[in-house]
Amino acid sequence: MNQYDATERTFAALPPARGKAFALTSWGRAWLKSLEDAALDAQQVKTGRRLARAGAVGAVSVRPGRITAVVQDRDGTAHRADVLLEELSGEQWDRFLEMAVERAGHVAALLDRDMPPHLVEDAAAAGVELLPGMGDLEPTCDCGAWDHCGHTAALCYQVARLLDEDPFVLLLVRGRGERDLLDDLQTRGAAPAEAIAEAPSDPEGVDASEAYAAGDILPALPDPPEFPAKPGLPPALDTEAPPAPGVDAAALEFLAARTAVAAHRLLAEALRAGVSQEEPTVDQDAVRLAAGSPVRHLRDRLAQGTGRDPRELASAVRAWEYGGVAGLSVLEEEWAVEGETLARARAALEAAWDDAERPTLRAQANRWTVVGSPAQLRLGRDGRWWPYRREDGRWVPAGCGDQDPATALAATEATPAEDAC
Structure with a gap:
């Protein structure tokens, strides 16, 4: 400024x-x-x-x-x-x-x-x-x-x-x-405070109906506290007492933490009236759990349970962090783009770049690969374009989905974001 x-x-x-x-x-x-x-x-x-x-x-x-x-x-x-x-x-x-x-x-x-x-x-x-x-x-x-x-x-x-x-x-x-x-605002906001200061005091109290009738001299109640940006942390289970046989303390701590995260998400969705969220499947929920687990052996158990190797689970976790259920679906699902959807996709790609800047794309199903570059765009069923980058012989998510293919493709050249979209 x-x-x-x-x-x-x-x-x-x-x-x-x-x-x-x-x-x-x-x-x-x-x-x-x-x-x-x-x-x-x-x-x-x-x-x-x-x-x-x-x-x-x-x-x-x-x-x-x-x-x-x-x-x-x-x-x-x-x-x-x-x-x-x-x-x-x-x-x-x-x-x-x-x-x-x-x-x-x-x-x-x-x-x-x-x-x-x-x-x-x-x-x-x-x-x-x-x-x-x-x-x-x-x-x-x-x-x-x-x-x-x-x-x-x-x-x-x-x-x-x-x-x-x-x-x-x-x-x-x-x-x-x-x-x-x-x-x-300062001028108008001073009126209630002045009214309170000038109101006569009565040590013996007043009738409830009279107090209610005089309620307009009081300021309005404050708004509720701001919604917390992050979920709270559950208590640690690191005590001197050993866990009971068969109880994995690290797994229990992890599940308690993820419960707090899930409660935070559900409350956030409830406060956003009219916004519906697609519920994850059991396999997708396992990826969600892995996204919040810093413990290696828990991730290994989740990978085994979902039939993925550790690298595949890492890609799935990254897709989840970028787009939740929608991001994970783009990683795992390949579908034919036809009819009106294909026409809209081609029009979006045509308009996204000037002629001199437009990359050469090779299309296969819902995936457009940049010729001569380790970059790819995938079209999700929600109409967003999702960037992918070739790493160690496999395609991995590179950023958040976007309605503009040029914005999405630019993410393949940027440092991966640490925060969710």
Whole structure:
């Protein structure tokens, strides 16, 4: 960031995004969905994605109602691109602020320059839509295009990256700078505390109905604590007492730890309303267990139980870590791509690269191998492309699945990720 004031912020040009997704947060994904759903020419959207990935978008200026940047074509021609988004009205901002001060957790997070995860949903319930909907992003560009061109699309992709790093960008383009917003929250949030301070005390107590009727002088209850990023650790079984005959203490500790992990996953899925998860088979669940086991002899037992050698189990574990059931299915299943699915796959491969950059691919079933390179793309039944790399004579997973084949293939040249997708 190069500049910041109440009405405008300017962000330095970001480096190329090869091998990375453009939007990791709900804010960024909603922004791109508005672009992709409304654009009349899907090819222009793909061109913009390639320009943004190549680092062709210059410094981005964000101010109420407008985002601006200079975008360079591959031939070096520069174009000024603007994307307009309607500002919230004064009445909408009042509703938003009233909603925020009613939730102590929102106020605390905003004053700490953080964006509460449920702010968008709560604002929408109050009748204030923060995220753009279909057709809300209005493009203008000096190239003369009347709809989204490659330049405005590239700017939108770059803004998605900015939103991942700083969601306050969205509030600014909606019309309220960060400093003004925080000042308003502090001013409005002082009212409940003052009311409490001025309320008369009664050492003898009051009737319950009177106390309930005066409840509006109290601040709202805080939001529940944040969902833990990692599951808790179970107690260790390393005691002086020897285990009973036939009891493997290391295996018992491992199962207790994996139970905590499974409970954490189930709770996370329950909190994500409407998101369904495919249940693993017994064989797949053995791979899941192996993915969490640091104990060598336990992995050997799981490998034996699933009919895999240690190297095969290691590949399966890596596939699980990258994509769970879907990632493991791509490793183990080879299927014929036909009809409409094949047409969509070919169109995605055609649009993913410029002619000069497009790799030569040899297709077999759902697998496209890069000729002359130890790299391969596999198409999953979910429509995502999964990168594979040739290591020691066998194909092993190299990264997370992605809707864009170019992004997926770039992962074959990167250092394997340590975290799950």
